[in-house]
């Protein structure tokens with residue numbers, strides 16, 4: 553009885569000291585399922601327009617300052633209207649931490665992108681829930697990229713439409729030098745979560761995230777092999793931002809669920825989203841201390 557009271561008191565003290573909610577993987581999975589329920593979500597589709605309204609509404613509910621970053625992408629088939637969604641949770645230091653992911657899905661018949669497009673969306677929405685009302689030093693931005701996917705074959709100019717646009721924009725409006733770190737998440741919901749070591753990412757940020765994962769007991773989810781991935785962190789790396797891509801690029805037997813109609817919510821696990829959320833929640837104060 554006595555020890556139970558003690559534990560309870562301690563838990564309450566910890567929660568109030570941090571002033572923050574713990575990231576919930578279960579809720580992140582619910583947000584992911586909600587995003588997927590809109591159907592196939594290529595840029596400028598009716599479904600992505602409904603999802604945009606949903607994301608913006610959810611972010612505003614949680615007190616974020618929301619910017620609709622609209623632009624026209626030069627796609628191979630012609631111009632496509634796209635929109636990044638940027639949520640800001642302000643701090644006081646003048647420095648910024650960015651957590652990003654894409655919310656569009658690749659144009660493939662019957663492809664709903666539960667992991668690829670859905671998991672990053674659900675993750676970021678739950679991150680907004682966890683950030684809401686928490687005291688912080690640095691500005692924390694959550695960025696939902698549009699147009700990550702290529703139309704057909706991936707090339708440097710046919711992919712990463714949203715992140716290329718925002719890296720250019722932030723390169724001219726004075727934002728880039730404020731960014732201490734940009735951490736991009738992509739395909740982080742697989743039940744069998746193995747995040748690749750990314751040699752194209754900023755080594756210091758990668759080491760910080762991997763060390764934090766080790767400390768929290770998640771070493772088995774953070775691998776020590778991988779390669780270079782083309783993802784939304786790249787346009788920022790190219791402009792000198794310390795950016796990291798957190799991606800599990802082994803999805804189903806021989807990656808069979810990737811970019812196929814088999815990429816559905818039943819392949820995902822809230823526990824995987826929990827691992828990434830818990831680690832990044834611990835990484836934010838580490839970055840703030842730098």
Ligand SMILES: [Zn+2]
Pocket residue numbers: 658668701811
């Ligand atoms: Zn994809």
